[in-house]
Amino acid sequence: MNLFRNHFIMSVALLTLGLAMLSHSKKIYSFKQPIAYKHVVTYDWFEYKGQDAVFERSDKTNDDYFNPILAGFYSDPSICRVDDAYYMVTSSFSYFPGLPLFKSTDLVHWKQIGHVITKASQANFSGGVSRGLFAPTIRYHNGVFYVICTNVSSKGNFIVTSTNPEMGWSDPIWLPEIDGIDPDLFFDDNGKVYITHNGPPPNNISKHNGHRAIYTWEYDLQQQKIVSNQKLLVDGGTDMAKEPVWIEGPHMFKKDGYYYLFCAEGGTGYQHSEVVFRSRHIYGPYTSYENNPILTQRHLPKNRAHQITTTGHADFVELPNGDWWGVYLGCRPYEVEYYNTGRETFMLPLKWQENGWPTFQQGTQPHPFVHPRPALPLSQERIEPTSGNFVSRDDFESDTLDVLWNFLRTPDRQFYDIEGGTLVMEPQAESMHEVSKFSFIGRRQQHSNFEVATKFSFAPSKSGEAAGLVAFQNEKHYLFLGKRRNEQGNLEVFLEQSFGETLEILASKVVENEDDDLLVRIVGRTKYYDFYYKQNEHDDWRLLKANVDASLLSTKVAKGFVGSMLAMYASKNHF
Structure with a gap:
């Protein structure tokens, strides 16, 4: 990424208590009152692929539908x-x-x-x-x-x-x-x-x-x-x-x-x-x-x-x-x-x-x-699939977030913006170790077998700053594939697991240069997830950690009533 990205400064807006829904079905909010900040994370794109074998059915016709x-x-x-x-x-x-x-x-x-x-x-x-x-x-x-x-x-x-x-x-x-x-x-x-x-x-x-x-x-x-x-x-x-x-x-x-x-x-x-x-x-x-x-x-x-x-x-x-x-x-x-x-x-x-x-x-x-399927005329409208296997990619070309994205809890302030085909996220002081309103924008995991990847730019200036991609069930149960500056001052890609009261770094790798681009990828295979990274879109994916037991993201282990989210996340204090 060029020098401009290394010193990227972007304006965002304070989130008012009267967040307004727009009429366009692909938009959620509009924002006012821009402010400036530094040390942002920029996401170029986010791609999700569903790959469940149960949806690879040759016998399904237009007269049928998939459950769920x-x-x-x-x-x-x-x-x-x-x-x-x-x-x-x-x-x-x-x-x-x-x-x-x-x-x-x-x-x-x-x-x-x-x-x-x-x-x-x-x-x-x-x-x-x-x-x-x-x-x-x-x-x-x-x-x-x-x-x-x-x-x-x-x-x-x-x-x-x-x-x-x-x-x-x-x-x-x-x-x-x-x-x-x-x-x-x-x-x-x-x-x-x-x-x-x-x-x-x-x-x-x-x-x-x-x-x-x-x-x-x-x-x-x-x-x-x-x-x-x-x-x-x-x-x-x-x-x-x-x-x-x-x-x-x-x-x-x-x-x-x-x-x-x-x-x-x-x-x-x-x-x-x-x-x-x-x-x-x-x-x-x-x-x-x-x-x-x-x-x-x-x-x-x-x-x-x-x-x-x-x-x-x-x-x-x-x-x-x-x-x-x-x-x-x-x-x-x-x-x-x-x-x-x-x-x-x-x-x-x-x-x-x-x-x-x-x-x-x-x-x-x-x-x-x-x-x-029901005895109704089949819709001809092209829409984002909600079942079966599909690819869903967001290049952030709209000026507002797509409706599939979610925050965790009601944001108190605006921590992101979208400009020029890039999602810009401000790492807030809060981290996902605690029940708080941290910088988090996620979508649902919709398949047992899936791939999710994103490309982001981030130049942490000190230890504790981190950003990346997280498979998240709650604050005590997640798998975070991110980028940070370690205690020795080196930039590294790392995999962190939160399992109950235990936080553990499962793997880490110092990146080869100070270029602040990083591509990260999670491949889910039902119970086991593999974690990859690379610094150039034309390179091959490098395996950081394979066969991580992801049952910690299940409702049976994590408890509660929700499913997993796959999210972009950033924090100033991710210790």
């Missing part, structure tokens, strides 16, 4: 239909912007059109990675979109609204009466509106570990407040004699005179499932379907090949022709219960039997990776 429909950490999906368009939103926890929002016309090809939470006035995250926004529900009624969600890092449950979801959403309407999570918004055909959610057992008396309940309230749209007392719908779950656990994720629908209450049950791990109840009255009593659960994989052999597991937390949509489809979360594990990709969004048809009860097609059979 949203690969990578997109959990707790909720869906609604507006005329011939479908909108879907998922959980995002402490990543910002929050609640990624997708649109489709065929239920197969999904375009991310933005996020629901784009302003600090809507949600300002500062806690653990798996805190923040849990399990949203999206609904549409009389020209207005509604998203109801729980912010466990703030005031709890809230509603935001929009008449144009690509242009932005309102500030939250808080619901202080609700004690619980996973709220649902149901518009009855008599004009009344209800909020249904998970909560503690009646009178806060647990009859067994994991005992929870489902409640509902009447909500007034005009007054924007709850106008009834809390009503208990389901105590415990499907069969209290079997001590059911973690009844949650409720969604209410009305069909043929019945109120159907769909819920997740069994927890978010291997025992996860979807169950259904029904009643002739909104307040019950609700009868559990005798063939519950209607969706689960927990009874299947754990040693089967190409598994989809932990299925549950479903939401549903009716097509114009009367067909019903359900979206739900699931995982693609290796070695039974390890998955670095997190909980993903899958889809299967819902069938209504003659007795009026719904069942998922293949709901309790091994879930397919390839399935016949």
Whole structure:
């Protein structure tokens, strides 16, 4: 890189509390009030390649689709239909912007059109990675979109609204009466509106570990407040004699005179499932379907090949022709219960039997990776793929970040800019060793087998300054391939592992000259990752460290509710 880059000075902007979403679907923010700083990191490009064998299917045709429909950490999906368009939103926890929002016309090809939470006035995250926004529900009624969600890092449950979801959403309407999570918004055909959610057992008396309940309230749209007392719908779950656990994720629908209450049950791990109840009255009593659960994989052999597991937390949509489809979360594990990709969004048809009860097609059979698609016209729009194998490259040619990028927690200030096809990042004082708002811009890992690479320029002036590429699950579980100046004053490429309370340099190599360009690459092979570097794009990749056990990035090891992110990162104090 030339001398100019060695002394690169770039202006950026302070991040205001009123970050504004732009109308263009590929943009997030605009910035003002430029300031100048030194010792920046510049990223020329960032490329991600998915290479999962399960997606290399010669038998898949245009009449089929791949599961998952949203690969990578997109959990707790909720869906609604507006005329011939479908909108879907998922959980995002402490990543910002929050609640990624997708649109489709065929239920197969999904375009991310933005996020629901784009302003600090809507949600300002500062806690653990798996805190923040849990399990949203999206609904549409009389020209207005509604998203109801729980912010466990703030005031709890809230509603935001929009008449144009690509242009932005309102500030939250808080619901202080609700004690619980996973709220649902149901518009009855008599004009009344209800909020249904998970909560503690009646009178806060647990009859067994994991005992929870489902409640509902009447909500007034005009007054924007709850106008009834809390009503208990389901105590415990499907069969209290079997001590059911973690009844949650409720969604209410009305069909043929019945109120159907769909819920997740069994927890978010291997025992996860979807169950259904029904009643002739909104307040019950609700009868559990005798063939519950209607969706689960927990009874299947754990040693089967190409598994989809932990299925549950479903939401549903009716097509114009009367067909019903359900979206739900699931995982693609290796070695039974390890998955670095997190909980993903899958889809299967819902069938209504003659007795009026719904069942998922293949709901309790091994879930397919390839399935016949819905009876809808196939979209011809060219969009960024969300499933299958694909290549995704960002050359930073736009003046704002693409919607696939995420910060960890709500930034207090602007630490990056994009100019002239380069992303410029300021290393902040905070580091990813601690729960803080450090300089981090990441995208989801969407495949078990993948390659990710980037080219960056960085000239650290002292020990402690570091930048590069990180495979990140949380502050205690990551693999960081970066560049720094070591204690001897030499520039080196290094691989750092954070595993619980242990920080370890797994490998390092002094670079041959002071040229400040570096290309780094991570090759993921399910459980094992290889780490490479080079200083010239025309050179061959040099192996820094092979066969690193990356199961530390799995939910089973790292805990929490998120999947791995692949991120650009920089810090002034990465000790």
